Amino acid sequence: MKQFLFFITTKSYGIYxxxxxxxxxxxxxxLAYSLFSQPRKGKLNSSKLPSFLAEAKKETFEKNxxxxxxxxWExxxxxxxLVHGWQSNSARWRKLIPHLQETGHTIIAIDAPAHGLSGGKEFNVIQYAAYMETVAKKYxxxxIIGHSIGGKTSLYYQATYQNPSIEKIVLLGAPADFKIIFENYIKLLSLNSRMVQLLHQHYWDYxxxxxxxxxxxHFVSSIKAKGFVIHDVEDKIVLYKEGEKITNHWKASVLETTKGLGHSLQNKEVYKKIVAFLSDAN
Structure with a gap:
């Protein structure tokens, strides 16, 4: 029933x-852009934070x-x-952080635009990357470890800001091409060709x-940092071929294939491999 109602609702929006x-x-x-860029979930309640976030040192920044x-975590x-994905927040790192703390390194998680405890209603990769750069100027x-669109943001960030301090980037279930996400949205709402042209123009104007x-x-050609791309063959949200595309173009990266973990990639063995990659002196 929920799937049927979702189908009817999305198609009704598309017709309108x-x-x-x-x-x-x-x-x-x-309207079409707002439906695409405004998350429907992923916010956090400051008075009901998961304990590991409540115990962390919280800091609020401002950009634009x-x-x-x-x-x-010092x-x-x-x-x-740590850069989370769409309709998520920093709580998604709960199981990974204890493993990362074994490295002894400082860990900083960022709530994306319109997610977690961050302000705003709109999410986009460019603004998210600007958040990363604002924090990077201080810390x-x-x-960088990025999940899903957070991984895409991580690549855009490094390609755009060329931060010389970045040594390694880990991508978890990250999409290679924004065009695929865009076309999936068009298909979901069954938008006509005129509307597609208008959206293309909006992205150019905005x-x-x-x-x-x-x-x-286009991003990885200028990235010198080493990459560790982890993708599951059964990922139904961001298909496995997206991970292959990234590593095919990013010569300094390797692809780690999993099966049965889906898009979340929440798994102890995955965490261990991330820590091993970060700890490897080579």
Missing amino acids: INLLCFISPKKATL KQSFQTYR GDEKIIF TPNY FQIKVEHFSAK
């Missing part, structure tokens, strides 16, 4: 947007008049950034990017 784009293109574009939240001078990161160019193959 398709009609609206002929009457008021601007309103249709803003928008506040965002970080959590810090260690040595080496710093690990110089050496390693971000000065072409959807087809927002791809890992």
Whole structure:
């Protein structure tokens, strides 16, 4: 029943947007973009934080008049950034953090725009990467671990800001091409060709990017850091071939294949391999 209602709701939105784009293109574009960029879940309640987040050192930053939240677990001078994905928050790292603490390094988790305890209603990779850079100016990161779109953000961050302190990047179930995510959204709502053109133009006007160019193959060409790409063959949210695409273009990376873990990749053996990768002096 839930799937049926979701199908009816999304298709109804699509029909409305398709009609609206002929009457008021601007309103249709803003509505379509907002549905795509505004998460429906992933927020946290500051009075009911998971214990491991409540115990962390919390620090609020501001970027472009928008506040965002970080959590810090103190260690040595080496710093690990944790970058979660869509409709998630820093709580997703609960099982990984004890393993990372074995390295002795400082760990900093960032709540994405419109997620966790961070402000705003809109999520986008460019703003998320700007959050990372704001924190990086105060706490110089050496390693980045990103899950899903957080992994995509990690690649965009390093390609854009060229942070010389970054030595290694771990990607968990990360998409290679934004175009695939974009086209899945178009298909979900059954948007017409005029509406697709309007959305493409919106991305160019708003971000000065072409959807087809927002791809890992363009990002990794300028990344010198070593990469560890972990992807599950049964991932139904971000297909396994996305991990293959990333490593095919990123010569300094290796692909670790799992089976049966799905998109979350929450697994003790995965955590151990991440720690081993970060600890390897080579």
